[in-house]
Amino acid sequence: MRIAVLGTGGVAQNLASGFLAKGHEVVIGTRDPKASTARVAPDQMGTPGLGTWLKTNQKVKVHAFADAAKWGEVIVFAIKGEQVAAAVKAAGPDHLAGKLVLDTTNPLEFGANGIHKAKSIPDSCLQVIQRAAPKAKVVKAFNCTPGHLMVNPKNRGDQLICGDDKAAKEQATKILKEFGWDVADVGTADKAPYVEAVSIAACNYALATNDWNWVVALPGRNK
Numbered sequence: 001m002r003i004a005v006l007g008t009g010g011v012a013q014n015l016a017s018g019f020l021a022k023g024h025e026v027v028i029g030t031r032d033p034k035a036s037t038a039r040v041a042p043d044q045m046g047t048p049g050l051g052t053w054l055k056t057n058q059k060v061k062v063h064a065f066a067d068a069a070k071w072g073e074v075i076v077f078a079i080k081g082e083q084v085a086a087a088v089k090a091a092g093p094d095h096l097a098g099k100l101v102l103d104t105t106n107p108l109e110f111g112a113n114g115i116h117k118a119k120s121i122p123d124s125c126l127q128v129i130q131r132a133a134p135k136a137k138v139v140k141a142f143n144c145t146p147g148h149l150m151v152n153p154k155n156r157g158d159q160l161i162c163g164d165d166k167a168a169k170e171q172a173t174k175i176l177k178e179f180g181w182d183v184a185d186v187g188t189a190d191k192a193p194y195v196e197a198v199s200i201a202a203c204n205y206a207l208a209t210n211d212w213n214w215v216v217a218l219p220g221r222n223k
């Protein structure tokens with residue numbers, strides 16, 4: 001499959017490597033391909049610059065958001081939460097129409113007292129994306145998982161997914177299982193605020209303990 005990963009941070013890099021390892025074609029989308037590929041230094045979180053990551057992922061091409069989204073059969077959103085509407089606009093809603101959009105994003109606002117929901121997101125990042133691209137088939141996934149554990153996790157947890165399109169959720173489930181996860185479908189797109197809130201709670205735990213090695217799981221459920 002042709003996978004367009006929109007984003008250049010840790011989530012984008014981990015998922016792009018994962019899709020590549022599983023035999024898919026991958027293109028990264030970014031605002032400014034030249035500037036992004038020139039970045040080699042790690043960021044504050046230790047994520048390598050895209051230029052460094054590309055040295056070990058040479059099959060991946062880097063395009064502007066719109067070209068990447070047009071090319072992709074499946075689109076991964078790995079964008080800073082408060083900027084998802086800007087990213088949809090740059091990608092072009094028509095380039096997302098009819099396609100599975102895997103939404104990994106969270107509306108995080110970092111403050112002195114930990115992490116809270118970004119005030120600029122009225123309900124959830126997923127709903128912002130879905131309103132901006134009404135014909136896209138947006139499914140929440142991966143947002144409750146630290147980036148470095150998204151592919152083949154040591155502890156198999158549950159990916160909480162939600163979205164309005166049943167077939168898209170089935171396609172997402174197939175991908176998530178391929179990546180080593182069980183899947184818990186929590187319902188329609190209007191459940192996304194709660195799924196994103198799970199991530200905010202877990203990130204506050206991680207920030208307080210400096211422990212980013214957890215997975216979310218619903219143990220004991222019938223699978």
Ligand SMILES: NC(=O)c1ccc[n+]([C@@H]2O[C@H](COP(=O)([O-])OP(=O)(O)OC[C@H]3O[C@@H](n4cnc5c(N)ncnc54)[C@H](OP(=O)(O)O)[C@@H]3O)[C@@H](O)[C@H]2O)c1
Pocket residue numbers: 006007008009010011012029030031032036077078079080081083086087090104105106107108142143144145146147148
């Ligand atoms: N880090 C994690 O472990 C983790 C885990 C689960 C979920 N998440 C969520 O996944 C998403 C990605 O996280 P991340 O840590 O990989 O990266 P991030 O730093 O949150 O986001 C980086 C991406 O956001 C894009 N961006 C920033 N401002 C933009 C704007 N004005 N318009 C369009 N795009 C813009 C950047 O585009 P350029 O490439 O053009 O600079 C870049 O590709 C976030 O929503 C985060 O909350 C993160």
